[in-house]
Amino acid sequence: KKLFRQAYEGTIVALSYAEILLNKAIKDYGEDHPVGYGGETAYFIPAIRALSGLEIRTLGEFVPILNKMRDQVRLELTLENALLWGEAVIHAAEIIEAVRYATGAHEFLPRPWTGFLSDTYVRKWGIKHVDWTIPGEVVIVGRFRTSDDALRIVNKLVQKGFMIFLVDEVIEQLLEKGYKFDIDAWPVYPLGNFTQVIHAVNYALRASSIFPGIPAGDKFMHRNYQRDRILVFVMALGERDIVKVAACFAAIYLGFPCLVDQPLDEDEIWPDWYFSVPDYDEMVQEGIEVRGIKITAIDIDVPIAHGPAFEGEAIRKADMFVEFGGGRSPACELVKMVPAEEVTDGKIEVIGPDVDQMEEGKAYPLGILIKVYGRKFQEDFEPVLERRVHYYFNYGEGVWHMGQRDQNWARISKAAREKGVTLKDIGKILYAYYKKEYAAIVDRLEVQFMTDASEVEKLLKEAREKYQKRDDRLKNLRDDAVDVFYTCTLCQSFAPTHICFVSPERTGLCGAVSWLDAKATYEIDPTGVCQPVPITSEYVIDPVKGEWSSLNEEAAARTQGKTTSVCMYTMMDRPMTTCGCCECILAVVPECNGIMVTTREHKGDTPVGMTFSTLAGMVGGGNQTPGFIGVGRLYLVSRKFLPADGGIGRLVWMPKELKEQLRDQLNERGKEEGFGDNFADMIADETIGVTADEILPYLEEKGHPALKMDPLM
Ligand code: SF4
Numbered sequence: 211k212k213l214f215r216q217a218y219e220g221t222i223v224a225l226s227y228a229e230i231l232l233n234k235a236i237k238d239y240g241e242d243h244p245v246g247y248g249g250e251t252a253y254f255i256p257a258i259r260a261l262s263g264l265e266i267r268t269l270g271e272f273v274p275i276l277n278k279m280r281d282q283v284r285l286e287l288t289l290e291n292a293l294l295w296g297e298a299v300i301h302a303a304e305i306i307e308a309v310r311y312a313t314g315a316h317e318f319l320p321r322p323w324t325g326f327l328s329d330t331y332v333r334k335w336g337i338k339h340v341d342w343t344i345p346g347e348v349v350i351v352g353r354f355r356t357s358d359d360a361l362r363i364v365n366k367l368v369q370k371g372f373m374i375f376l377v378d379e380v381i382e383q384l385l386e387k388g389y390k391f392d393i394d395a396w397p398v399y400p401l402g403n404f405t406q407v408i409h410a411v412n413y414a415l416r417a418s419s420i421f422p423g424i425p426a427g428d429k430f431m432h433r434n435y436q437r438d439r440i441l442v443f444v445m446a447l448g449e450r451d452i453v454k455v456a457a458c459f460a461a462i463y464l465g466f467p468c469l470v471d472q473p474l475d476e477d478e479i480w481p482d483w484y485f486s487v488p489d490y491d492e493m494v495q496e497g498i499e500v501r502g503i504k505i506t507a508i509d510i511d512v513p514i515a516h517g518p519a520f521e522g523e524a525i526r527k528a529d530m531f532v533e534f535g536g537g538r539s540p541a542c543e544l545v546k547m548v549p550a551e552e553v554t555d556g557k558i559e560v561i562g563p564d565v566d567q568m569e570e571g572k573a574y575p576l577g578i579l580i581k582v583y584g585r586k587f588q589e590d591f592e593p594v595l596e597r598r599v600h601y602y603f604n605y606g607e608g609v610w611h612m613g614q615r616d617q618n619w620a621r622i623s624k625a626a627r628e629k630g631v632t633l634k635d636i637g638k639i640l641y642a643y644y645k646k647e648y649a650a651i652v653d654r655l656e657v658q659f660m661t662d663a664s665e666v667e668k669l670l671k672e673a674r675e676k677y678q679k680r681d682d683r684l685k686n687l688r689d690d691a692v693d694v695f696y697t698c699t700l701c702q703s704f705a706p707t708h709i710c711f712v713s714p715e716r717t718g719l720c721g722a723v724s725w726l727d728a729k730a731t732y733e734i735d736p737t738g739v740c741q742p743v744p745i746t747s748e749y750v751i752d753p754v755k756g757e758w759s760s761l762n763e764e765a766a767a768r769t770q771g772k773t774t775s776v777c778m779y780t781m782m783d784r785p786m787t788t789c790g791c792c793e794c795i796l797a798v799v800p801e802c803n804g805i806m807v808t809t810r811e812h813k814g815d816t817p818v819g820m821t822f823s824t825l826a827g828m829v830g831g832g833n834q835t836p837g838f839i840g841v842g843r844l845y846l847v848s849r850k851f852l853p854a855d856g857g858i859g860r861l862v863w864m865p866k867e868l869k870e871q872l873r874d875q876l877n878e879r880g881k882e883e884g885f886g887d888n889f890a891d892m893i894a895d896e897t898i899g900v901t902a903d904e905i906l907p908y909l910e911e912k913g914h915p916a917l918k919m920d921p922l923m
């Protein structure tokens with residue numbers, strides 16, 4: 211077949227190019243010259259590591275693997291050989307890119323090209339894969355027929371929630387159309403050109419290294435995971451050449467079909483894997499179908515785009531049309547359970563002026579009242595739904611929201627205003643997402659926006675009473691006061707052996723699933739990821755370490771027997787499993803007789819000599835690792851913070867940012883434990899030091915309680 215012949219020839223070209231570059235680099239820099247992606251990854255040269263198991267550190271170490279790849283490339287045009295070519299091309303491309311990094315070429319990347327993407331991004335967006343907020347990934351290589359096509363199709367894919375990798379001229383086409391890349395708001399990655407496409411591959415292969423923790427070199431498992439879980443398809447646009455065909459075979463090797471927009475001869479087609487779809491919209495549709503991707507985006511009749519892809523966008527003051535709250539005007543939001551007759555399903559009301567009657571640049575009062583009735587609805591679910599206001603509000607394109615309760619703050623951009631957006635439209639978005647995600651517990655829902663100052667004052671009064679009532683209830687919601695904890699196994703789709711147990715005083719390690727959330731999730735889907743587990747006295751094995759026979763059985767049943775016993779209240783003995791979503795990672799610092807914490811946001815080193823990324827790579831695949839554990843931020847100030855290990859008094863180091871966020875609560879908890887009024891200041895941070903030696907004198911000077919405790923190990 212002609213297609214196979216082209217792929218073979220392209221493979222030879224790619225391998226030769228890699229060899230030339232590598233030899234030249236070795237000649238110029240020596241074979242011991244270090245390689246790696248500049249501390250951006252804990253996975254060495256990630257694609258090669260995943261597939262071949264090699265942890266390559268120097269230029270010279272590339273030579274044997276490149277030779278091995280060259281040797282496996284045979285001319286017979288068979289399917290089996292075709293896959294070996296694909297594998298060889300992945301290695302060749304990654305060697306080319308790694309050599310460029312090793313020799314400093316990446317420092318001259320034109321903006322906005324990203325080149326290699328750090329582990330931080332893989333982790334950050336991995337969370338959105340878990341619940342299929344991101345239904346799949348599209349790699350677009352080459353150029354669309356027009357820049358308008360480029361913009362239209364990329365926007366369409368974003369609206370559907372896809373993660374997108376861009377290579378070659380499509381990036382310039384988008385820039386030409388004024389497209390703004392903001393990879394922290396949504397993953398549309400302008401990788402660069404030519405072999406930089408490998409950064410999509412090493413990204414995907416890190417996902418299978420990180421989330422299910424597939425070992426380096428387990429080619430079979432990595433490929434299965436790529437094919438079945440990382441739903442990627444490739445749009446290969448514009449003129450074809452043999453190297454591009456070979457690159458497509460590399461994608462096919464990983465289970466990613468390639469759709470091209472050029473006409474193909476009969477013997478250039480590989481059905482379902484390499485085929486032509488000249489119409490771009492049709493190409494997107496076929497890509498979705500051939501991968502069996504389920505799109506969950508919903509249709510709402512509003513003038514702006516919406517969906518999780520628009521959650522991360524910020525609106526600067528200069529781009530703002532109007533704002534609400536944020537200390538500039540009174541504002542609050544409240545979800546309230548009401549009797550059936552007090553709510554009209556689908557009613558959306560604006561009391562006071564709507565956006566079209568507002569003046570640019572001003573702050574207006576805003577009360578958001580959401581009335582809910584449901585036969586299965588409970589008052590305990592009010593705060594759970596109320597937190598969703600933040601997300602759904604943000605889902606609007608050009609609409610921004612922050613905070614909660616009476617500390618909320620919202621903005622509408624000039625661009626959204628020009629499209630004609632109103633509060634009523636935002637109400638429609640809220641209504642649609644609530645009805646979609648909470649259909650099982652919400653029968654009727656009504657949205658009221660109040661912009662009239664006196665109405666907002668009235669609502670504020672009611673809301674504050676309600677917040678107070680809820681806080682009182684939460685204070686009494688203790689592990690010891692309930693009969694059940696809940697499982698959460700949402701992350702198993704990514705980390706198959708992971709299970710979180712969620713208790714009133716311990717939110718899931720992602721920070722997003724509280725005991726009340728889990729309870730609501732169970733009501734919504736009684737056979738779903740959150741299951742109640744009884745913890746009454748007959749199940750208690752060890753009350754100090756927090757071991758229950760019921761939790762052990764549930765863990766075993768839900769992890770295929772991999773995790774058979776778990777302790778809730780210690781990280782030293784059979785701790786809970788950790789998955790890649792954790793907000794923080796704790797690690798024992800033996801020299802200080804204490805525990806340090808680092809966060810996903812903290813990029814720097816820590817007193818155990820590892821960054822968050824390295825730690826997460828080590829413990830985050832759904833394993834139990836005594837001495838290490840992933841937790842949510844708020845768990846640190848919980849009364850049930852690892853009581854069997856000494857509790858909060860063990861905290862010897864944390865990033866300054868975390869300390870400031872939790873300062874009041876740390877001090878309050880410290881006081882309760884008898885550590886004086888200023889426990890937060892006893893905890894070292896990166897400004898004091900990042901090694902045990904550097905922080906120890908500080909802890910001694912402050913009289914840190916951990917130094918007087920029993921040895922941890
Ligand atoms: Fe994943 Fe645990 Fe959060 Fe559930 S609670 S989403 S399993 S990290």
Ligand code: NI
Nearest residue numbers: 520604606609
């Ligand atoms: Ni938004």
Ligand code: NI
Nearest residue numbers: 701789790791
């Ligand atoms: Ni997870």
